[in-house]
Amino acid sequence: MASSSSSFGTTLSVFLLVLVGMASAQLSSTYYNTSCPNALSTIKSAVDSAVDSESRMGASLLRLQFHDCFVNGCDASVLLDDTSTFTGEKTAAPNNGSIRGFDVIDTIKSNVESICPGVVSCADIVVVAARDSVVALGGPSWTVQLGRRDSTTASLSTANSDIPAPTLNLSGLISSFSNKGFTAKEMVALSGAHTIGQARCTNFRARIYNETNIDSTFASSLQSNCPSTGSDNNLSPLDTTSPTTFDNAYYTNLVNNKGLLHSDQQLYNGGSTDSQVSTYSTSSSTFLTDFANGMVKMGNLSPLTGTSGEIRTNCRKTN
Template identity: 50%
Template sequence: MAALFYPGILTMQFLAAIAFISGILGSGASDPPLTLDYYASSCPNVLEIIHQEMEREVLSDPRNAALVLRLHFHDCFVQGCDGSVLLDDTVMLRGEKTASPNINSLKGFEIIDRIKSNVESECPGIVSCADILTIAARDAVILVGGPYWDVPVGRKDSRSASYELANTNIPTPNQGLIAIIYKFLYLGLSVTDTVALSGAHTIGVARCENFRARIYGDYESTSGGSPLSEVHLSQLKSTCPAAGGGDNNIAPLDYETPYTFDNSYYHLLLNGEGLLNSDQELYSSVLALQTKQLVEQYALDVAAFFQQFSVSMVKMGNLMNPDSFLNGEVRKSCRFINA
């Protein structure tokens, strides 16, 4: 697949850049002031409330698990995990929902609204929207077969959002390997975190607009033109015509087990069938040295994937905006800052 740089001296420069960025940012996500028992006395039933509502949502539509998980990712990549992605635009605030990576991608806000309403009924003014989203994302993964991990809590909700950072920080479907890794490294997330967290694409769907270039580009060459991949490619092209139109038509990111959190996503990458360019680059890019090994490892060992995904989710979930922690709040509504 196409890469942003050629191997050789530029590869060495990129590896040096990784080391430099990691040295600066590597500790940024490691030691936030969060605890497992933050709500033990103030809202002891909060985990049960969130889990019960997420269970209802996933039972009503298994796709809701991916919606909530994606919301959490897009929140954490902008200003840290502070609930800023949940804010609606107002006269005084431009939110992140209409930024390019979000406007046609993010759904499920009403799920968080319902959970917040239930939590407020039990413990008014206690539990932040940022914590609710982080816990709900964990429960979403569990409810479709994924691993459990403890979620440190105590986040505050931001009183600001960043449309600009949403446009620059969030990885996009057609980016190459270097750009994807850089965006993770910039937040203090390692190459290992990048590959493990990308495994979230074992659930969810993508819009035609985001995979058209891939299926009319090098999909056939990376997949080797096997009979099964040819059939699937034909189905994708029927869903997503080359001549335009159908931009909002969708296809599963993992067509083998679209509603189950497993390691099938990595099997697809081994077969060259990643739906998004940004996914297949992890295995097929000429610079996919470490990432290719990790894809192979997680494809062979689901336990290793689950273990690393859990670790990386905690690490990502611990990304914090210091200003939000010091000057944030517990919103009454996740869509608006408090008056």
């Protein structure tokens, strides 16, 4: 009996440890309610101010979550600066000279640190700022799960390989998102992030000069700002209809062959996602709901929790 009791005790201890491990890995919408009750309002205030100053910043902060979470999970690795002994992700091809908003994250972090030192992670700031940016530009809100911790590492190679390129065809887009656990439908919904923001000429030049599945007037209007050579960094809105409003116009544009990027128009080009684009183009509420759900799912990609990682004092470097 003694050995049976001992065995039971050991089994119970293991079971309890497993439960604790599972609990620590769970994110919670109320994570900061006690430890930093003003965290979310502080983040929102800074985001609203930044977007008021420059509407494009809303798209930039939204994009930061995407480029962070698609590389080893939502761990704020994208925020880390290179040093003489450390290589981050900022110089990866999808990021170099393209992602922005780091100064806004720095401001948010400083503001939060002033009220709750060492409590709120940079990884959580990124996902909350993305949500608040969408709301600031008229889009949907969603409940952000919290409790992520910050990485002490980054991966330049994964940033280069796992962030979908604007040159991808539909099969490549579906595969890229599938590798992160998203369905084709969720990929189409999340692509709606391109209803705000701008793209550089270098990323759509080939489309407006060489592709045939593009409205000719639309292509001509873009060529004046994006010549066949040079001016690589000239910007054009991803959604020319309502470039600073988070709505479903992106999909209406696709139906009319007015997608800016090659990868955009691939969603409506005689393929398996055409019907989904059509649905979103006629039902704003369906798109907004699906987008919000997709963002929640993206925010849950491989978070560091419990004792993993750290809470950075400065989002640009490890402690």
